[in-house]
Amino acid sequence: MSSKKAYAQAGVDVDLGNKVKSGLGKLLAKTKRPEVLGKVGGFGGLFRASFKGFKDPVLVGSVDGVGTKLKIAVDTGKHDTIGADLVNHCINDIAVLGAEPLFFMDYIGTGKLEPKVFEQIVSGLANACAAANCSLIGGETAQMPGVYQGKDYDLVGCIVGIVDRAKMIDGTKIKEGDIIIGLESSGLHTNGYSLARKILFDQLKLKLTSKIPGEKEPLGKLLLRTHINYLPFVKALGKAVTIKGMAHITGGGLIDNLPRILPKNVNAFIDRGSWKISPLYHLLCEKGRVSEEERYQTFNMGIGYCFVVSSKDVDKTMALLRKLRAKPSIIGQIEKGTGIVRIV
Numbered sequence: 525m526s527s528k529k530a531y532a533q534a535g536v537d538v539d540l541g542n543k544v545k546s547g548l549g550k551l552l553a554k555t556k557r558p559e560v561l562g563k564v565g566g567f568g569g570l571f572r573a574s575f576k577g578f579k580d581p582v583l584v585g586s587v588d589g590v591g592t593k594l595k596i597a598v599d600t601g602k603h604d605t606i607g608a609d610l611v612n613h614c615i616n617d618i619a620v621l622g623a624e625p626l627f628f629m630d631y632i633g634t635g636k637l638e639p640k641v642f643e644q645i646v647s648g649l650a651n652a653c654a655a656a657n658c659s660l661i662g663g664e665t666a667q668m669p670g671v672y673q674g675k676d677y678d679l680v681g682c683i684v685g686i687v688d689r690a691k692m693i694d695g696t697k698i699k700e701g702d703i704i705i706g707l708e709s710s711g712l713h714t715n716g717y718s719l720a721r722k723i724l725f726d727q728l729k730l731k732l733t734s735k736i737p738g739e740k741e742p743l744g745k746l747l748l749r750t751h752i753n754y755l756p757f758v759k760a761l762g763k764a765v766t767i768k769g770m771a772h773i774t775g776g777g778l779i780d781n782l783p784r785i786l787p788k789n790v791n792a793f794i795d796r797g798s799w800k801i802s803p804l805y806h807l808l809c810e811k812g813r814v815s816e817e818e819r820y821q822t823f824n825m826g827i828g829y830c831f832v833v834s835s836k837d838v839d840k841t842m843a844l845l846r847k848l849r850a851k852p853s854i855i856g857q858i859e860k861g862t863g864i865v866r867i868v
Contacts, residue, residue: 791861
């Protein structure tokens, strides 16, 4: 008779789960802020609501995943950056309101728990949290055979940040004549991968080791480039000029994300020739026959984050962002309208 427990035989190895999580304490220690109480592994993560320096603190929460970029991580066997993708994506989502991150929690769902994969994922989560002074205070690892197939897994994160109510940036001050400055993305970030994979691998029959014209790195590396954390640029710029609005260019691209911050009496006019578009996007859009409108809604097209500032602050903004090596471009301006984006 097998000595293996019945639950393990059914595909859920509780003992293995406990073993791989036993070393989390040291890994998560570098993410610990002073407000964190208790230890890793409790029923709930503890964070003391002590917000010195905030007159009217407002908590900001967001939850997201990294989509089918996970398939690239699985197919390449490289999982040490996917956690950073998730953390940085979530940080950017709350940064647009002027919020700084406080703590983060994750969910990893898998059919079969692979210790090396788990360690790489959590290492990426912890490194990105530590870099952003954000505490990784807990999470859930679920073994669900029959739901997740083969080596596939899912990764989701929840972030909580804080902003002083008087300093919230919500776009209400945006007006006609303001300028839109875009920051370069590192690549697809965490959106558009389902279409990209269909075009590259199903239609064009390329491999992860294939190189495309104009790009030095193979596709596997191009597609796994880490989602940029734009918070350092937000913090630095906020000390120098008045930021009227910000947009994280994620799912929905420029077309759907900029309207989130636009007053109803203005449009965002985008000059599509104002920044350099990488060979990867050209290949995807031309070979995949992606229409002009859809490409700016499915992909970020090389712009990962946008600032809206007054025209008088443009030179100062551009100079500071260049000094920080953020790779900014003036990509458009605010005009009279009805709250939509026009890309010409």
